[in-house]
Amino acid sequence: MTTLIRNVQRAVLAASAAAALMAPAATALAQTNEQFVALPSYRVGPYGANGQSWYGGFVDYLNYVNLKDGGVNGVKLSWEECETEYNNAKGVECYERLKAKNATTKGTAYHSMSTGISYALVDKTAADKVPLVMMGYGRTDAVDGSVFPYAFPLVTTYQMQVSAIVKYLATKNGGSLAGKKIVYLYHDSAYGKEPIVALQAEARLGKFNLVEIPVAHPGNEQGAQWLKIRQENPDYVIFWGWGVMNQTALKAAQKVGFPRDKMIGSWWAGSEEDTVPAGEAAKGYMSATWNVAGRGVPLIADIDKVVYGPGKGNMQDKNKVGSVLYNRGVSAAVVTVEAVRVAQEKFGKGKPMSGDQMRWAFENLNLTNARLQQLGATGLLPEIKTSCENHEGSGKVKIQQWDGTKWVVVSDWIEGNKNLIHPLFKATAAQYAKEKGITPGCMKS
Structure with missing residues (x-):
């Protein structure tokens, strides 16, 4: 056994030496x-x-x-x-x-x-x-x-995107969200926190009630968050998810009876990787996007x-x-x-x-x-x-919607409120x- 270990050690050292000798050549190749x-x-x-x-x-x-x-x-x-x-x-x-x-x-x-x-x-x-x-x-x-x-x-x-999402939702309500309640369900990371200042500014300007609910990484546990959403009974959920968090949220929304067509995600929560695994729970769900599928x-x-x-x-x-x-x-x-x-x-x-x-x-x-x-x-x-x-x-962004089998673009280009966001x-x-x-x-x- 000792001989075997020594042989393995010699092989590893030889491989390391060979890699070290090859490294300058690889670097030189990259500099052509x-x-x-x-x-x-x-x-x-x-x-x-x-x-x-x-x-x-x-x-x-x-x-x-x-x-x-x-x-x-x-x-x-x-x-x-x-x-x-x-x-x-x-x-x-x-x-x-x-x-x-x-x-x-x-x-x-x-x-x-x-x-x-x-x-x-x-x-x-x-x-x-x-x-x-x-x-x-x-x-x-x-x-x-x-x-x-x-x-x-x-x-x-992210800030212009969330502003565009708010603008889109306003068009669905006669141009105003005044008096509406919106839950912001977000990945508790720099990604999820980045749009908050813009969304708070939009809430002040548009006179809607904003409820912020974070989800811990990686997001496969959301029971407490969706219980709170059911209690809040919002008009819309703006969703800033990523990875496994997305399909989990769609299934949880279905479980508590929240309509998916009242749920609109960021462009990182709007791919086939999110909707296909969620099955029927994803139908009607919307997200922002800048590119077509x-x-x-x-x-x-x-x-x-x-x-x-x-x-x-x-x-x-x-x-x-x-x-x-x-x-x-x-x-x-x-x-x-x-x-x-x-x-x-x-x-x-x-x-x-x-x-x-x-x-x-x-x-x-x-x-x-x-x-x-x-x-x-x-x-x-x-x-x-x-x-x-x-x-x-x-x-600018567009809004797309999952029809059960594919993403369908449902808006023209929408630009966020520059006068609000840029300052x-x-x-x-x-x-x-x-x-x-x-x-x-x-x-x-």
């Missing part, structure tokens, strides 16, 4: 003429099913650009994933590991798909001069690029052909291609690659772009409907036009700048 994209992803844990679809779509699009176009102006895209398990500390560890993989790009742009990880990285990415991209999540006050030059809460922030989008159909045709797809379950979260991952990759293209137009075609050059690109995006149509991506996301003063670029995050951005000793100002090109 490639645009290396870091992916601090999660595909395991309580939110793993959501991460599998989102990152699967993201990786498939990068692969698609390489296969179809040979990269961006001849620069191939490369990437590496690091499993965070949706854990803040592991997210930081992955960031530190991945940024060293390529001295030029430093990872191009970081999509952590976690508000908590984003909060942990916002200072680090600024110090390292590489973009932190928070598409539909993260710090709302990072919209102010004069304070957060390297952070980009693109498309729509389905393979009817020309780009999604072409990815299916170009990437999955030769068997190079990232998704183990190909049936998820075209799902809400898969298409959302594709949309995030589209924005990232378009930013690489914009950077190359200014700093040199056919060259890998640095983190600082990518920051400029994300701050000067002008992704029009005409360009989205060229990409075959119409409907995947709204138009995005950014500036130093506006790192969000849109502020809120500008105030917190100013406070952040004061605490950190930052002098707000737009960076030069």
